[in-house]
Amino acid sequence: MRIAGIDITVDWSLLIIFLLIVWGLAAGVFPQWHPAWPPLTAWLTAVAAALLFFASVLAHELSHSLVARAYGIRVRRIVLYVFGGMAQIEHEPGRWVAELWMAIVGPLTSLAIGFLCLFVGLVGVAHVDLSSAASVEHALVGLDPARTLLLWLGQINVILAIFNLVPAFPLDGGRVLRAILWGATHDLRRATRWASSLGQAFAWLLIGAGIAMVLGFSVPILGGGLINGIWLAFIGWFLNNAALVSYRQLLTQEILQDVPVSRVMLTHFEVVPPQLPLETLIDGYMQRSDQRAYPVMGADERLIGMVFQRDVERLTPEQRRTMTAREAMRPPEQITVVRPDEDVLEVLNLLAQRDINQVPVLDHDRVVGLVRRADILRWLALHNAPKPTHA
Numbered sequence: 001m002r003i004a005g006i007d008i009t010v011d012w013s014l015l016i017i018f019l020l021i022v023w024g025l026a027a028g029v030f031p032q033w034h035p036a037w038p039p040l041t042a043w044l045t046a047v048a049a050a051l052l053f054f055a056s057v058l059a060h061e062l063s064h065s066l067v068a069r070a071y072g073i074r075v076r077r078i079v080l081y082v083f084g085g086m087a088q089i090e091h092e093p094g095r096w097v098a099e100l101w102m103a104i105v106g107p108l109t110s111l112a113i114g115f116l117c118l119f120v121g122l123v124g125v126a127h128v129d130l131s132s133a134a135s136v137e138h139a140l141v142g143l144d145p146a147r148t149l150l151l152w153l154g155q156i157n158v159i160l161a162i163f164n165l166v167p168a169f170p171l172d173g174g175r176v177l178r179a180i181l182w183g184a185t186h187d188l189r190r191a192t193r194w195a196s197s198l199g200q201a202f203a204w205l206l207i208g209a210g211i212a213m214v215l216g217f218s219v220p221i222l223g224g225g226l227i228n229g230i231w232l233a234f235i236g237w238f239l240n241n242a243a244l245v246s247y248r249q250l251l252t253q254e255i256l257q258d259v260p261v262s263r264v265m266l267t268h269f270e271v272v273p274p275q276l277p278l279e280t281l282i283d284g285y286m287q288r289s290d291q292r293a294y295p296v297m298g299a300d301e302r303l304i305g306m307v308f309q310r311d312v313e314r315l316t317p318e319q320r321r322t323m324t325a326r327e328a329m330r331p332p333e334q335i336t337v338v339r340p341d342e343d344v345l346e347v348l349n350l351l352a353q354r355d356i357n358q359v360p361v362l363d364h365d366r367v368v369g370l371v372r373r374a375d376i377l378r379w380l381a382l383h384n385a386p387k388p389t390h391a
């Protein structure tokens with residue numbers, strides 16, 4: 001699916017959260033609010049509520065993406081997954097003002113959706129007495145499915161906005177904090193370190209509270225309960241990871257920026273002629289090296305294709321015996337290539353984005369090297385840098 005030129009991907013894990021929301025609403029929340037509703041009404045309203053919830057998460061992510069684009073940052077795609085959404089941007093914003101707006105627009109969007117839903121849902125409802133939980137519940141009992149749905153959607157969006165505004169990097173609030181620290185110190189690395197330390201502290205707080213709840217204690221604001229505790233600890237663990245990864249990513253980015261491909265590429269590699277029998281390529285080359293992709297070169301030393309181990313693994317014994325390198329290769333238009341003067345950071349992103357292990361380096365149609373993820377990791381290790389945990 002594409003919206004405003006941005007690819008929208010739905011992760012399978014979203015199905016679990018979808019079922020949890022539908023089940024929780026149809027079997028838990030709605031029967032409590034509306035004991036008189038027939039089950040079908042409850043289930044249909046729950047499905048509609050879950051779908052609209054995802055639509056509002058998508059709107060939150062789209063708002064991040066559109067602001068990013070307004071600042072000239074390309075947005076690859078938006079992935080909706082178990083914890084909501086994530087917009088994958090090509091690189092970090094170069095200025096703190098851009099980061100600030102990019103980060104804060106998401107929670108603002110959620111807040112706007114939330115208050116709009118609450119407003120529309122409550123318009124015309126006679127005097128809701130908000131003074132006590134019992135009186136609110138009393139007002140809810142008389143509501144029709146549409147209003148019920150709007151009220152639930154409204155409050156969940158407000159909760160989403162508030163959670164995202166917690167100043168724990170890489171949550172939106174943490175990004176806002178980082179932008180402000182960055183603006184104050186003019187040092188992105190230090191700002192990121194502080195923001196992600198705070199993010200980790202918050203994550204450990206959640207984990208602690210979660211464990212306390214699992215052990216039967218009641219925690220202020222959050223309450224208690226085994227399932228709630230497990231969820232909370234899980235979210236904390238996830239946040240802690242995210243904070244660590246984001247900081248390491250930044251270090252890797254700083255180190256790899258402005259390093260040209262020609263400095264990390266593999267220059268000792270085998271190339272094969274098109275008429276080479278595939279059997280020879282398998283037994284004499286692939287089996288004896290860890291090179292997994294072989295450039296096929298014509299007499300004029302130009303690249304005419306590439307044989308990938310991944311493709312060879314799928315061939316039948318008969319095909320392996322009878323084919324040549326030319327027949328087994330992929331033509332140039334199916335191969336991703338890079339230039340020797342390109343940024344290694346771009347190549348690392350490219351490898352992750354296309355889910356490939358290596359790219360040939362082409363200088364005016366001639367293959368001058370191969371870059372694999374392992375080569376980039378080796379470069380990082382030799383230059384005393386942390387390993388990237390993403391990509």
Ligand SMILES: [Zn+2]
Nearest residue numbers: 106107164172
């Ligand atoms: Zn956000």
